Amino acid sequence: xxxxxxxxxxxxxxxxxxxxxxxxxxxxxxxxxxxxxxxxxxxxxxxxxxxxxxxxxxxxxxxxxxxxxxxxxxxxxxxxxxxxxxxxxxxxxxxxxxxxxxxxxxxxxxxxxxxxxxxxxxxxxxxxxxxxxxxxxxxxxxxxxxxxxxxxxxxxxxxxxxxxxxxxxxxxxxxxxxxxxxxxxxxxxxxxxxxxxxxxxxxxxxxxxxxxxxxxxxxxxxxxxxxxxxxxxxxxxxxxxxxxxxxxxxxxxxxxxxxxxxxxxxxxxxxxxxxxxxxxxxxxxxxxxxxxxxxxxxxxxxxxxxxxxxxxxxxxxxxxxxxxxxxxxxxxxxxxxxxxxxxxxxxxxxxxxxxxxxxxxxxxxxxxxxxxxxxxxxxxxxxxxxxxxxxxxxxxxxxxxxxxxxxxxxxxxxxxxxxx
Amino acid sequence: xxxxxxxxxxxxxxxxxxxxxxxxxxxxxxxxxxxxxxxxxxxxxxxxxxxxxxxxxxxxxxxxxxxxxxxxxxxxxxxxxxxxxxxxxxxxxxxxxxxxxxxxxxxxxxxxxxxxxxxxxxxxxxxxxxxxxxxxxxxxxxxxxxxxxxxxxxxxxxxxxxxxxxxxxxxxxxxxxxxxxxxxxxxxxxxxxxxxxxxxxxxxxxxxxxxxxxxxxxxxxxxxxxxxxxxxxxxxxxxxxxxxxxxxxxxxxxxxxxxxxxxxxxxxxxxxxxxxxxxxxxxxxxxxxxxxxxxxxxxxxxxx
Numbered sequence: 001x002x003x004x005x006x007x008x009x010x011x012x013x014x015x016x017x018x019x020x021x022x023x024x025x026x027x028x029x030x031x032x033x034x035x036x037x038x039x040x041x042x043x044x045x046x047x048x049x050x051x052x053x054x055x056x057x058x059x060x061x062x063x064x065x066x067x068x069x070x071x072x073x074x075x076x077x078x079x080x081x082x083x084x085x086x087x088x089x090x091x092x093x094x095x096x097x098x099x100x101x102x103x104x105x106x107x108x109x110x111x112x113x114x115x116x117x118x119x120x121x122x123x124x125x126x127x128x129x130x131x132x133x134x135x136x137x138x139x140x141x142x143x144x145x146x147x148x149x150x151x152x153x154x155x156x157x158x159x160x161x162x163x164x165x166x167x168x169x170x171x172x173x174x175x176x177x178x179x180x181x182x183x184x185x186x187x188x189x190x191x192x193x194x195x196x197x198x199x200x201x202x203x204x205x206x207x208x209x210x211x212x213x214x215x216x217x218x219x220x221x222x223x224x225x226x227x228x229x230x231x232x233x234x235x236x237x238x239x240x241x242x243x244x245x246x247x248x249x250x251x252x253x254x255x256x257x258x259x260x261x262x263x264x265x266x267x268x269x270x271x272x273x274x275x276x277x278x279x280x281x282x283x284x285x286x287x288x289x290x291x292x293x294x295x296x297x298x299x300x301x302x303x304x305x306x307x308x309x310x311x312x313x314x315x316x317x318x319x320x321x322x323x324x325x326x327x328x329x330x331x332x333x334x335x336x337x338x339x340x341x342x343x344x345x346x347x348x349x350x351x352x353x354x355x356x357x358x359x360x361x362x363x364x365x366x367x368x369x370x371x372x373x374x375x376x377x378x379x380x381x382x383x384x385x386x387x388x389x390x391x392x393x394x395x396x397x398x399x400x401x402x403x404x405x406x407x408x409x410x411x412x413x414x415x416x417x418x419x420x
Numbered sequence: 421x422x423x424x425x426x427x428x429x430x431x432x433x434x435x436x437x438x439x440x441x442x443x444x445x446x447x448x449x450x451x452x453x454x455x456x457x458x459x460x461x462x463x464x465x466x467x468x469x470x471x472x473x474x475x476x477x478x479x480x481x482x483x484x485x486x487x488x489x490x491x492x493x494x495x496x497x498x499x500x501x502x503x504x505x506x507x508x509x510x511x512x513x514x515x516x517x518x519x520x521x522x523x524x525x526x527x528x529x530x531x532x533x534x535x536x537x538x539x540x541x542x543x544x545x546x547x548x549x550x551x552x553x554x555x556x557x558x559x560x561x562x563x564x565x566x567x568x569x570x571x572x573x574x575x576x577x578x579x580x581x582x583x584x585x586x587x588x589x590x591x592x593x594x595x596x597x598x599x600x601x602x603x604x605x606x607x608x609x610x611x612x613x614x615x616x617x618x619x620x621x622x623x624x625x626x627x628x629x630x631x632x633x634x635x636x637x638x639x640x641x642x643x644x645x646x647x648x649x650x651x652x653x654x655x656x657x658x659x660x661x662x663x664x665x666x667x668x669x670x671x672x673x674x675x676x677x678x679x680x681x682x683x684x685x686x687x688x689x690x691x692x693x694x695x696x697x698x699x700x701x702x703x704x705x706x707x708x709x710x711x712x713x714x715x716x717x718x719x720x721x722x723x724x
Contacts, residue, residue, distance in 0.1 A: 004519070004522055005520050005522075008516065008519040008520050009520075011519075012516055015512075016505075016507070016508070220503075223503040223504070223505075223506065224499070224501040224502060224503035225503030225504060225505060226503070227467075227472065227499040227501065227503070228497070228499060228502065228503060228504075228517070228561075228564070229520065230470075230472045231470050231472065231492060231495065231497035231499070232492055232493070232497075232517070232520035232521050233492075233520055234471070234489070401472070
């Protein structure tokens with residue numbers, strides 16, 4: 001099957017792709033882009049306007065306790081948040097609010113937190129502000145206020161400090177991963193991050209590679225070079241060469257990306273917090289690349305086939321959606337699987353051709369997958385290639401020499417019966 | 421000795437018979453023309469010969485053996501609709517096409533450079549194809565057709581869309597290939613070119629081969645009673661004359677079919693008597709165009 005002609009086509013594809021600007025750019029810039037996005041999110045979360053809050057309690061004791069607690073928290077240190085502590089009754093508050101209305105509307109005063117006397121019974125407090133739904137602010141003062149309320153509540157009831165501490169605590173889930181050989185170990189968010197990275201990289205790479213394959217076939221068809229090539233090479237050899245060339249490029253790029261991630265993950269330089277430390281195993285990378293290489297052949301056969309049907313990119317876009325669905329659905333399945341790694345759909349999808357290309361590597365990051373499942377996933381994809389490739393090859397062979405009117409799908413099905 | 425035989429080729433596209441049981445023979449060392457108007461089935465026939473289409477029926481035989489992939493490597497093919505990779509460099513393009521034919525290495529590169537020098541494109545060898553003018557792209561296409569030193573050159577409508585310089589260049593290449601003993605097969609709807617260049621022809625109309633053989637024999641067969649005439653003056657008096665069977669005006673020349681082969685002198689005499697200035701009087705001569713029109717009819721404007 002692989003002869004000097006196919007090799008020639010592969011070589012040309014590699015030369016064209018590997019040295020293209022877009023390849024170099026995406027290979028280098030994409031990881032940078034990922035870090036950039038991550039950085040922006042961190043930045044956005046940290047970006048808060050200065051706030052000035054009035055903490056108003058009906059009970060002087062409560063006011064003092066709140067003042068003592070809040071002024072010792074980290075909130076005050078950055079200098080971004082300032083508080084004033086007041087004691088007044090509800091009637092006085094009304095007056096106070098009226099007086100300060102203009103300040104609040106002008107953002108000079110962010111808001112007023114009111115703790116009525118009843119707060120010691122139902123823990124309900126009131127927040128008056130221009131934007132009362134500011135979650136990030138309420139989250140920050142929620143803890144200290146709760147602490148003060150609990151302390152005050154239990155103060156008279158002869159409880160030890162330990163007992164108080166316990167009552168104050170929320171629940172905290174720690175995940176422990178049970179696997180076959182290793183000892184049970186505590187797991188942070190690292191594997192979850194890795195799952196996202198795997199799913200995202202595979203998804204993006206599949207879309208890009210597929211899109212490029214599609215465009216290259218359309219270009220060959222539109223520029224009429226295909227007939228020159230077909231006078232030396234038969235259609236199947238040409239398609240094989242193109243698919244293998246593109247697949248090699250994409251797998252190389254994926255390898256570079258993963259290599260960058262492994263480097264980042266294993267270097268102390270970046271000093272990631274331990275709970276999001278990515279632990280990446282060689283077996284995961286190797287499987288991902290092997291599985292991806294096989295999957296690419298499958299996907300690229302379809303992209304090549306779609307490209308051969310149409311002779312301009314506009315028509316091809318409309319014809320491409322069924323194949324795009326095949327890329328998008330596994331991406332969404334793997335996203336859903338992160339919430340629930342044992343979902344039946346995820347398990348089935350990790351074996352089905354097309355979907356397993358993304359789903360299985362992602363599954364591998366969240367649960368331990370036995371070897372037989374990995375092997376059968378690859379075998380299923382290879383079997384699918386033997387089924388899909390001849391069909392795609394046949395349509396490619398007919399389509400690549402057709403020009404003119406955009407064919408209907410029913411016509412394309414008829415091409416399968418043609419003797420070409 | 422025939423080098424290439426086409427036997428009973430048939431190809432149907434959704435009930436339309438594009439090529440219908442076509443058979444012809446291409447002799448060794450000849451320039452062979454496949455002639456017919458647009459849509460007659462020339463390109464389909466050639467694509468089947470190249471193995472780009474699989475025929476519904478029939479074979480292409482090379483020295484007694486059905487052709488296969490190894491034949492493709494021995495052929496240089498110039499399709500009617502030509503194309504090159506626009507972003508590829510000129511020299512890379514040439515080497516790539518040669519590589520697909522199984523020719524690699526220094527010798528091919530050297531040869532490619534020689535051709536580029538000859539066609540005055542050597543200094544552009546590292547330029548991208550898209551940066552070349554259309555005429556120069558055509559030259560690159562010619563070179564890629566013959567660079568691997570094929571035994572057969574198959575050209576589909578080679579003269580369509582060529583500028584005069586490249587037309588002459590291509591003619592030179594064809595004659596040079598012939599002198600090297602190569603077989604050249606080309607299709608054309610331009611009878612003029614075919615008549616000037618071909619040794620053998622096959623005429624195809626509506627998918628059927630309607631005439632084939634050596635051009636000189638065909639002409640001899642159809643030329644009897646035929647006179648081609650170049651003149652100044654008025655020859656309308658000949659219309660309806662009893663010795664004339666048919667007259668056809670081709671602009672520069674007029675083709676005249678006599679009722680009897682012995683009447684040529686009589687015709688010449690009539691012309692002189694009517695003060696027609698005879699510039700060229702060619703008895704027993706017929707153009708391919710006339711033969712074609714006679715065989716295929718002239719209801720289609722595609723033939724000029």
